[in-house]
Amino acid sequence: MSIRRIIVWIISSIFGIISASVTLRIFSKSTSHLPFISTILIFLTFSSLAFIWLDFFFKTKYVA
Numbered sequence: 001m002s003i004r005r006i007i008v009w010i011i012s013s014i015f016g017i018i019s020a021s022v023t024l025r026i027f028s029k030s031t032s033h034l035p036f037i038s039t040i041l042i043f044l045t046f047s048s049l050a051f052i053w054l055d056f057f058f059k060t061k062y063v064a
Contacts, residue, residue: 001060008054008062016047 020043028034055062 004058005060005062008051008058008060012047012050012054015050016043016045019043019046 020039023042023046024034024039051062054060
């Protein structure tokens with residue numbers, strides 16, 4: 001069970017990083033005009049979305 005939970009955390013973090021960077025590249029030419037918190041919020045949004053679905057598929061039972 002703990003290995004599946006580690007896999008869920010790693011994959012959702014990687015997905016969040018990749019999705020946030022792609023989103024920032026598509027919708028803005030540079031990140032200098034964006035506050036740092038916006039980048040963090042984009043990362044957290046995509047990571048949590050991936051985390052929820054990976055929890056469901058791997059049946060790690062984080063969410064009851």
